[in-house]
Amino acid sequence: MKLCIALDSKSKEENLKLAKELKEYSKDIWLKVGFRSYIRDCKEFIIELKKMGYNIFLDLKLYDIPNTMADASEEIAKLGVDMFNIHASAGKKAMGAVIERLSKFKKRPLVLAVTALTSFDEEEFKKIYGSDIKTKAKEFALLSYEAGLDGVVCSVWESKEIKEITGKDFITLTPGIRPFKEEAEDQKRVATIQEAKENLVDFIVVGRPIYKAKNPKEVVKKILKEIQ
Numbered sequence: 001m002k003l004c005i006a007l008d009s010k011s012k013e014e015n016l017k018l019a020k021e022l023k024e025y026s027k028d029i030w031l032k033v034g035f036r037s038y039i040r041d042c043k044e045f046i047i048e049l050k051k052m053g054y055n056i057f058l059d060l061k062l063y064d065i066p067n068t069m070a071d072a073s074e075e076i077a078k079l080g081v082d083m084f085n086i087h088a089s090a091g092k093k094a095m096g097a098v099i100e101r102l103s104k105f106k107k108r109p110l111v112l113a114v115t116a117l118t119s120f121d122e123e124e125f126k127k128i129y130g131s132d133i134k135t136k137a138k139e140f141a142l143l144s145y146e147a148g149l150d151g152v153v154c155s156v157w158e159s160k161e162i163k164e165i166t167g168k169d170f171i172t173l174t175p176g177i178r179p180f181k182e183e184a185e186d187q188k189r190v191a192t193i194q195e196a197k198e199n200l201v202d203f204i205v206v207g208r209p210i211y212k213a214k215n216p217k218e219v220v221k222k223i224l225k226e227i228q
Contacts, residue, residue, distance in 0.1 A: 001197065001227045003220070004030040004057055004173065006207030012041045018211055019049055022220055026053040029220065030082070032205055034059040046079050055082040057173075057203075061114050063087035066094040070101035077105050085153055088113035088140035089129075095147035110171065113144035114153045115162075118176035118190070134158055138165060145170055151202065156191035159199040173203035179223050180209070193226045 005022070007015040015037060022029065031054045037045060038060065049056055058081040062069050069086060076084050086098060095113060102108040115137040116125060125133050134157070141152045141162040151171025154162060159172040176190040196204050206223065213219045 001201060002030060002203045003028070003223055003227060004032050004203050004205045005210055005220070006032045006034065006059075006175075006205055007037055007211070008034060008207050009211050012037070012045060014211075015041075015045075016048065018216055019052055019054065021217055023052050025220055025224065028224060030055045030057050030203070032057045032059050032207075033081075043079055046081060050080055056080075057082065058084040058109075061085055061087055062098075063090050064094075066091075066097035069094050070097040073098045073111070074101050074104075077102055077109055081109050083110040083112065083150075085112045085114055088115055088144050088152065092143045092147045095144060095149055099148040110150040112151045112153050112171060112173055113140065113147075113149050115140040115144075115158065116154065118155050118174075134161070138162060141166060141170075156196045156199045156201055159196075159201045163200055168200075171202045172200070173205065174201045175205040177204040177206050178209060179206060179219075179226065193223065197227070 009015045019031060031049055033046065033056060038058065046056060058076060062072055069090060086095065098111060116133045120133060122133055129136050137154050137158040138161060142165055144152050145166040151173065152162060153173050155176055156174045159174060162172055163170060174196060177193065177196060178190050179193050193204065210216050210219050
C-alpha cells in the first residue's frame with residue numbers, strides 16, 4: 001500500500017512548504033495535485049514537485065467526448081506526471097481512446113477511472129445513476145478493466161470486490177481515508193488505514209489529517225509505519 005498526500009492547501013506556497021518538509025519521504029509517498037492547485041499553479045507547479053523527486057497523481061477527473069479526452073490525456077502525459085484519472089461514466093469507448101492515445105509513449109502514466117465519488121451517499125447516487133453505489137462501482141470497474149485502464153478510484157468498501165472481478169494487480173486508489181478516525185467532513189464513505197488494508201487497497205489518499213496537522217511530518221511517519 002502507498003500513501004498519496006492531497007496538496008489541497010489554499011496557496012501554492014503552503015503546498016510547496018509541505019512538499020519541502022516531507023522531502024525525505026519523497027521515495028515513499030505520492031503527491032496528489034487536484035483542480036484548485038493545478039488551475040491556479042499550472043504545469044510549473046508539477047515541474048517543481050517532480051524536481052523534488054515525488055511521484056505525482058494529477059487528479060482532474062477528465063470527462064468529455066472520446067477524442068477530447070484522448071487529446072487531454074496526451075497533454076497530461078507530456079507533463080511527466082505518474083498517474084491521472086478520468087471518469088468511468090464517460091464510457092468504455094472514451095476510456096479505450098485514452099489508452100490507445102497513450103500507447104505512443106515509451107513510459108505512459110498510470111490511468112485510473114473514477115467509479116463513484118466518495119462524497120455521494122446512497123440516496124443521491126441512486127437519483128443520478130439509477131443504481132446502488134456498490135453495484136455501479138463494480139460495473140464501472142469492469143468496464144475500465146476491459147478498456148485497458150490500470151485501475152480505479154473507489155471507496156475502501158468497494159475495493160476488495162472490484163479486485164475479485166478484475167484482478168489482484170488492478171489498482172484501487174481510495175480517497176476518504178481518516179487514518180486515526182478524524183472527522184469525515186464532506187466525505188460520506190470514509191475508512192481507516194486498517195480497513196483499507198483489509199480491503200486490499202493499493203493507494204490511500206490522505207489530505208486534511210496531514211496538511212492541517214501541527215506536525216505533518218509526524219503524522220506521515222505514523223501513517224507510513226501503519227501501512228507497512
